[in-house]
Amino acid sequence: MNQAGRAFRSDLARVRGLGSAKEGVQHWWMQRVTAIALVPLTLWFVIAVVAHTGADYVTTRAWLGSPVTFGLMVLLIGATFYHAALGLQVVIEDYVHSEGRKVAIILTVKLACLVLALAAIIALLVLGFEESPAKVDEFSVQPVGPSSQGEVQELQDPSIALDPRFRGGDAANVG
């Protein structure tokens, strides 16, 4: 095994990373890991969306902005786009035979998956951290109606407006 010239490296260390493309196992494995994660996440998502069918804006927003929904949605988005990028890559590799076009399409698809995932997560951050109109009344120190909220806010100290608990901007948009 360990002969004079390579005494300090094990056989495993020498072959590690020398596979055909050096990343096939990782691709295969992560496709399975994300698939298993997506089984409960998609089931939860479908049940939750079905339960909120036809719900109005305030209800939907309160649901999407709640901490549990926020956490599960971020996991769902992450696993979905990771899984989609891996799966689409295999489909492209199987059907696009020109090497240059293949690389270009795979890069475009992966970039699109990344951008869509980030866009969804930014939207979820807004929904989770910008005060939901449904909760404004609950937490506002001054219980003012949605119509007068905008005017009241202008008169307040600007530092108070930065505190999300005092922000009523969205409430003014609700009819």
Add this chain to the structure above:
Amino acid sequence: MPSQERPLSPHLQVYRWQLTSVMSIFHRMTGVALAVGTLLLVYWLIAAAVGPGAFAAAQEFIGSILGRILLFGWTVALFYHLCNGIRHLFWDAGRGFELRAAYASGWAVVIVTVVLSVIAWIAGYAAMGGA
């Protein structure tokens, strides 16, 4: 491009379709369809984050005839890919490779997909009626 005219396999013109191969290609097709469908999910989330006006526009599109057809297609695709994906995971674990088992699990996936899709849409309409 192939340098020689080698025989292709499977030769589609003389190929006898089987449940197993049809389900295999459907797994890919539903996977690609679901990837496209994420566009609607992302649009819907952004609309909800933007405000009531944008959200109403998104809801109007989803509630339209075209929106409902797309959503129904994605419901079926999602349940199919989910169920058949679980079937694939069992194969990855080395189980269910016998011909009889592969056909039994295949038909189970088809039936469960139809049942879950119908249940989801009945429940959705029930939720709308109750609201």
